[in-house]
Every structure is written in structure tokens, then in C-alpha cells.
Amino acid sequence: MLIIGVCLMMKEKLEAGAAPKDGAMSGYPSGGWADMARLVELMTGAAVCQAWGWFGLMVDVSSYKKTGCLRVNPENPDPEAIAEAAVVIRSGGTVAFPTETVYGLGANGLDPAAVSGIFIAKGRPLRNPLILHVASTRQARRLVTAWPAAAERLAARFWPGPLTLILPRAPVVPDVVTAGLPGVALRMPSHPVALALIDRSGVPIAAPSANLSGRLSPTLAAHVLADLDGKIDIVLDGGPTNVGVESTILDLTGEQPVLLRPGGVTLEDLEQVLGKVLVHDTAMPGTDTAIADTEPAGQESDPQGPAADAGTSSGVAAAPCPGTLFRHYAPRAEALVVTGDSQEQQVKVRHYLAAHPDRMVALLATAENAPVYQQMQRGAGAVHVEALGSRNCPEEIASHIFSALRRCDQAGAQVILMEAIPLSGMGLAVMNRLYRAAANRSI
Numbered sequence: 001m002l003i004i005g006v007c008l009m010m011k012e013k014l015e016a017g018a019a020p021k022d023g024a025m026s027g028y029p030s031g032g033w034a035d036m037a038r039l040v041e042l043m044t045g046a047a048v049c050q051a052w053g054w055f056g057l058m059v060d061v062s063s064y065k066k067t068g069c070l071r072v073n074p075e076n077p078d079p080e081a082i083a084e085a086a087v088v089i090r091s092g093g094t095v096a097f098p099t100e101t102v103y104g105l106g107a108n109g110l111d112p113a114a115v116s117g118i119f120i121a122k123g124r125p126l127r128n129p130l131i132l133h134v135a136s137t138r139q140a141r142r143l144v145t146a147w148p149a150a151a152e153r154l155a156a157r158f159w160p161g162p163l164t165l166i167l168p169r170a171p172v173v174p175d176v177v178t179a180g181l182p183g184v185a186l187r188m189p190s191h192p193v194a195l196a197l198i199d200r201s202g203v204p205i206a207a208p209s210a211n212l213s214g215r216l217s218p219t220l221a222a223h224v225l226a227d228l229d230g231k232i233d234i235v236l237d238g239g240p241t242n243v244g245v246e247s248t249i250l251d252l253t254g255e256q257p258v259l260l261r262p263g264g265v266t267l268e269d270l271e272q273v274l275g276k277v278l279v280h281d282t283a284m285p286g287t288d289t290a291i292a293d294t295e296p297a298g299q300e301s302d303p304q305g306p307a308a309d310a311g312t313s314s315g316v317a318a319a320p321c322p323g324t325l326f327r328h329y330a331p332r333a334e335a336l337v338v339t340g341d342s343q344e345q346q347v348k349v350r351h352y353l354a355a356h357p358d359r360m361v362a363l364l365a366t367a368e369n370a371p372v373y374q375q376m377q378r379g380a381g382a383v384h385v386e387a388l389g390s391r392n393c394p395e396e397i398a399s400h401i402f403s404a405l406r407r408c409d410q411a412g413a414q415v416i417l418m419e420a421i422p423l424s425g426m427g428l429a430v431m432n433r434l435y436r437a438a439a440n441r442s443i
């Protein structure tokens with residue numbers, strides 16, 4: 001592929017130089033030494049391109065894997081498929097597998113070389129640590145130096161399930177897993193395929209979401225392959241995941257528990273078990289600490305977001321998840337959160353469409369407003385509507401947001417308008433993801 005690409009580049013370059021429209025070598029005066037100078041430049045360029053092409057090809061071939069895809073029954077996973085995937089894990093390879101939240105990209109969490117394979121496949125910065133997935137509380141306890149009463153109560157109530165606990169790490173946990181941090185993130189997933197794979201592998205499985213770094217988390221095996229085909233060994237295809245957003249992350253290494261990332265277990269659920277839980281600023285929707293790409297031009301930016309007036313900003317000393325410092329959940333299109341109640345959202349969407357008649361706009365709409373948007377006729381631009389679920393049922397919305405954002409990209413959207421929902425319950429996790437997808441911008 002690369003060689004063909006290089007040849008095409010050279011051909012284009014040579015053709016552009018050899019057959020200039022106005023009869024002169026482009027950018028050069030015509031004739032004699034000027035032509036010679038151009039020729040030398042083309043040949044040097046070609047040689048460099050070719051050398052680079054060979055180098056690229058070697059790197060590509062050496063890291064290329066044929067990714068196998070094994071279908072598994074999500075409720076009752078086939079032992080042969082699990083056994084095959086477990087052999088890959090034990091021999092240092094990478095396996096993508098379904099969890100109840102999103103698909104993870106797993107490797108032997110006690111083998112630094114295997115864990116490095118995850119970072120390479122995803123293009124993930126090494127300073128962004130990984131969650132270790134376990135199949136039992138007993139296995140979790142071997143990975144930490146302290147197991148506080150809060151961990152015991154939370155594990156008893158929410159494991160297996162979408163809750164990740166950060167606890168002081170034991171020496172057996174490799175540095176590459178925690179990015180050198182003193183805490184290790186642990187979670188016992190509830191998906192039967194994930195549990196069977198960890199159990200059969202006999203080791204904790206390090207696994208981030210199985211997407212290219214910074215991109216949308218995968219909720220289908222097809223999403224995994226779209227990002228990672230050729231870069232990983234196996235995908236276990238267990239159909240769609242049901243929670244749809246990642247696990248809740250709770251830091252238990254300090255004096256008080258701190259919510260670092262809202263997810264499948266709600267803040268209210270945690271507080272029922274623990275009493276007051278502090279919320280880290282980065283867990284709040286709309287407080288964007290991400291390393292900013294260039295802020296797109298426009299006056300729609302709302303740098304404060306709802307966190308500014310939600311009154312839950314913790315001011316806690318706990319470190320954020322390193323992952324929250326990177327740009328996340330980015331669709332290709334520009335995304336904007338539409339704030340307000342249903343009526344206000346309709347008005348804002350109408351205004352936006354009227355002001356941008358030529359843009360291909362996609363809408364992530366609540367069930368309340370989707371029928372209104374589906375009726376909308378446009379001039380030159382088009383409207384693509386994704387109905388996610390009722391604004392009063394954040395669980396349903398959560399289970400659809402990542403796949404809907406991918407479909408918006410596939411539909412060729414230039415802009416994605418995403419309706420905000422209330423922050424209670426799973427609404428906090430939904431809005432955290434939407435504001436991140438929008439790089440904190442709203443209308």
C-alpha cells in the first residue's frame with residue numbers, strides 16, 4: 001500500500017513538474033539550469049520518499065497482525081472461544097472483549113511487555129494508566145496493599161459491575177499499568193464473557209476501552225474493528241454492550257472517597273453506601289481540563305458549562321484521572337451541546353439550522369424532541385436525526401450515545417448538535433461524555 005502510495009505521489013509530482021500548464025516548470029523560470037534544478041529536486045524528493053516509504057512499510061509489516069474475530073454467546077460464552085482467547089492473553093497478546101459498559105482491549109496485566117502492546121495498538125500516551133480487571137474480590141486484594149472497609153462495602157454492593165476503585169498498589173502491579181502512580185484502578189466487570197476470559201486466563205486483565213486513543217468508546221465489535229483491525233490479535237464479538245458508557249471511577253486512596261469519573265454506577269448509588277462522596281472537578285460535565293486542540297473559531301463556546309453553577313465542585317486535592325487530561329470521545333464532526341429544557345432546545349436548534357443552511361447537521365435528540373426535528377425540511381444542508389431515548393431515562397440515552405455519534409460521522413455530519421439532559425442519576429455520566437465530545441462547547 002505504502003509503495004503504491006509513494007509511487008502515486010512520485011507520479012503526481014513528476015507529472016506536475018513535467019507537464020506544466022503554462023509550459024514552464026511550476027515555481028521556476030523555464031529552461032536550462034532552472035529545469036535541471038527542478039529535476040534534481042524531484043529526484044531527491046523521490047529518493048527520500050522512497051526511503052521513507054520502505055521504512056514505513058517495514059514498521060507497518062512488523063506491527064501488522066491478522067485480527068481474528070470470534071463470535072461468542074454473551075450470556076453463556078462458548079468455552080472453546082474463551083479458551084482460545086485466554087491462550088492469547090497468557091502468551092502476551094491482545095484481546096478485545098465485551099464488558100457491560102464498553103468493549104475493552106485486554107492484555108496480561110502482570111506482564112509489562114503485553115501491557116505495552118495495548119499502548120501501541122491504541123496509540124495511547126504511556127502516562128495514561130490502565131484499569132486491571134479481576135474476576136473476584138480475592139484476586140483484587142492481591143493487587144493492593146490496603147483494602148479499606150469502604151472497598152469491602154462497595155465491592156459487596158456493586159461488583160461485579162461498572163465501578164472502578166483506586167487503591168494503593170501492590171509491588172506485583174507493573175509500573176506501566178499505573179503509569180507510575182501510587183494507586184491502581186481495579187474493576188470486576190459483570191459481563192459473562194469478560195468474567196470467563198479473566199477467569200480462564202488466570203491473571204488480572206489490563207484493559208482500556210478498545211478504541212484508538214481519544215476516539216469514541218466502542219459498544220459493538222464492529223466499532224473495535226473499525227479502529228483496531230490489524231493492530232490486535234482477537235476480538236470476542238458478544239454483541240452490543242448494554243450500559244454504553246464506561247465505569248464509574250472512585251478514588252479510595254485519600255481520607256475521603258472522590259468521584260473521578262461518573263459512569264455506570266451513579267453518585268446517588270455510591271452515597272447510599274458511603275454517605276458524602278466528593279466530586280472531582282474533572283468529573284463534572286463542562287469543566288474541561290483537557291489538553292485543548294485549537295479552539296475552533298466561533299462565539300458558541302461556553303467555558304463554564306453547568307459545573308460552574310452546579311455547586312458540586314469539590315475543590316478536592318485528589319489527582320484527576322490522567323485520562324481526563326486528554327481530549328476524549330471525539331467524533332470527527334464538530335459537536336455542540338444544546339442546553340435548556342425541551343422547548344428552549346427546539347428554539348436553539350431551529351436558530352442554528354436557520355443560521356447555517358449549508359451545513360450537514362446531525363442531531364442527538366431526546367425522544368421528546370426527535371419527532372419535531374425529523375419533520376424539519378432544509379435547503380441545501382441536510383439533517384440527520386438520532387433519537388436516543390427520553391430525557392427522563394438517562395440509562396437508555398447512555399446506551400446509545402457512542403454508537404449514535406459514530407453513525408453521525410458516517411452520515412457525513414459537519415456539525416453534531418447534542419441535547420443536554422438533567423444531571424441526576426446516569427445523567428451526570430451522559431453529560432460528562434457529551435461535554436467532552438463537544439470540547440466543552442455549547443449553544
Ligand code: TXA
Nearest residue numbers: 101104129130183184185208209246247321322323324
Ligand atoms: O468501563 C470501563 O471502565 C472500561 C471497560 C473496558 O472496563 N474501561 C475504560 O478504560 O474506560 P479507559 O482506560 O478507557 O479509562 C480508564 C480511566 C482513564 O481515564 C485512566 O486515566 C484512569 O481510568 N485510570 C486508570 N488507572 C488509574 C489510576 N491508577 N489512577 C487514576 N486514574 C486511573
Ligand code: MG
Nearest residue numbers: 208209210217
Ligand atoms: Mg477510554
